[in-house]
Amino acid sequence: MGCSFSGLNALYDAVNGGGDVWINENRFRILRQLGEGGFAYVYLVKEVVADTSSVSGGGGLAKKVKDQSHLSDDGTYAVKKVLIQNAEQLELVREEIRVSSLFNHPNLLPLLDHAIIAIKGGQEGNWNHEAYLLFPVHLDGTLFDNAKVMKAKKEFYSTSDVLQIFHQLCAGLKHMHSLEPPYAHNDVKPGNVLITQRKGQSPLAILMDFGSARRARREIRSRSEALQLQEWAAEHCSAPFRAPELWDCPSHADIDERTDIWSLGCTLYAIMYGFSPFEYALGESGGSLQLAIMNAQIKWPAGPNPPYPEALHQFVTWMLQPQPAIRPCIEDVIIHVDKLISKFSK
Template sequence: MGCSFSGLNALYDTVGGRGGDVWVNDYHFRVLRRLGDAGPAGSSVFLVKEVVAAATASDGTAGSEPGASGIAGKKGIDPSHISADGTYALKKVLVQSDQHLELVQQEIRVSSQFSHPNLLPLLEHAIVAVKDGSQNYEAYLLFPVHLEGTLHDITKTMLEKKEFFPTITVLQIFRQLCSGLKHMHSFDPPYAHNGVKPDNVLITQRKQSHLAILMDFESAGPARKTIRSQAEALQLQEWASEHCSSHYRAPELWECPSHADIDERTDIWSLGCTLYAMMYGKSPFDYELDESSGESLHSVIKNVQIKWPEEAGSTYPDSLRQFITWMLQPHPAVRPHIDDIIIHVDKLVMKYSN
């Protein structure tokens, strides 16, 4: 069925504040408001509320409870991802080329394989041709909504106030990211996220704890790549420059040898940078660039000179800094795997829980 044309109009009207209804396949939503942009130009996210027909009572009259025909009744969805109030996030992507269409289809294929509480699930999707005579498409991707923001949003606000997460909170959030990545790395062959960074971590406060969810699988794909020529190395570097955030990109993706075996440990580098940013509000190489004179980002990352901000110097133990240094090994062959990281972080959680 795809996304109905009246639904397309509803999304456009919402930008002007008029709202409207939209169908994505068999599911009906009311557009509440625009949440913001997402990813490349032409991508926007909307807050929508599901409209579910009332269930029919045994006497044939309409009941007051929602029926099982909505998203909640769809098979294979973890109940924890079903919204209590029927609100979801709907991502609209304007697809203007065959290459972009292939990337969107790849994102859908990859993200549909994952089922884990710390990975943002794709609940429903539709790709439809735009009915304006052009060759363009529009893609609609439905996700659970988390309105409290990303790890980047939270750490930026905290940095402005000169506030920092307690050590145990840092470890608990980080442990959840490790759990989500382990799910991806455990596939055969393994998948790499390729975009681990604070901007792609949703944080929701639940009672006394934080729920961390890794999102955005636009760049995710098979992790292991065999490079056997300069042409293949340059092709990988070009891909990484387009799809991997520079401040969180592993050294082997900046300067790939002509004979190399790339694997999922590119994510471990990004994970180490993300842990640093969780503690100090910036990637380790943002701090180094701030203090260096004219050095390029590539040079700073290649030299792996990590600065530890003095303003939070007494906040975190040396064991946490050593943990980051372990992940930021410039040579991927000696960088730890996700299972090694989880063993170590579990020990740290136990140590600092008391």
């Protein structure tokens, strides 16, 4: 799926603030805004199909999407609109589209279609761009959203649900780490995990937002390269879930996909308790998030009654090895979570 510039209809609707948006040859009606952040807005949309007999088949979108299981039964989807103000931002969006198109896994959010359109700027001869990225919609929110609701109700996931949600995240990451070359997500956290509640089953978990995903393996051979990596990580990797080697990178280091394993360990902790294992440092007088992470200083809060098995705490600690060379790889993590599921299944 290469980047495309859609036609005049998309340009007209975007400029004039219409209630519809075109993504290439398919038209979508904006129903409501779902969220926003930075230069991006997410909308719930419904496909506008001229031939009503084709609605159940996914309308015009059905002709474009290879995996028909990604099509919505009622024609609703999520559209991410990105405001692009310079060439650097345009390149970042193009890279997100390119990287998203590499993945095909049920626990990774698929990019169904996209369009980048030119918008006349305020200054004479100045053109900006807007990008529209189309995804399946999941209205139950993210792990982060669910954690806030559960905290207010003093509720916790069962041990079985914790492990099943985590297993799904591992499966999605394994797909990314198994590519040639391997890719790292670089921003695994509860806010990037979509949750769909399922009656009689553990929730469905889908990893999203590949704006920070890059080739996982980097050779750092100078102080300048180390500082460049730290600056990049500070911009793209959420601090409470960022691996130690991205906070303080040695001048000679081999960075790989195990940065994601650190974030995965933090996320497992967050599935259980609702927040990162190091966020406590932000609330302490003189506390340092970076220092807590570099020293892997984990504190275990009060949890459900009865408490989570100690084996889950040990599992988290195993992934949160400050030295990446002794941190497990995703295959080892999956083997271990499978054993825990067998041990603690209902």
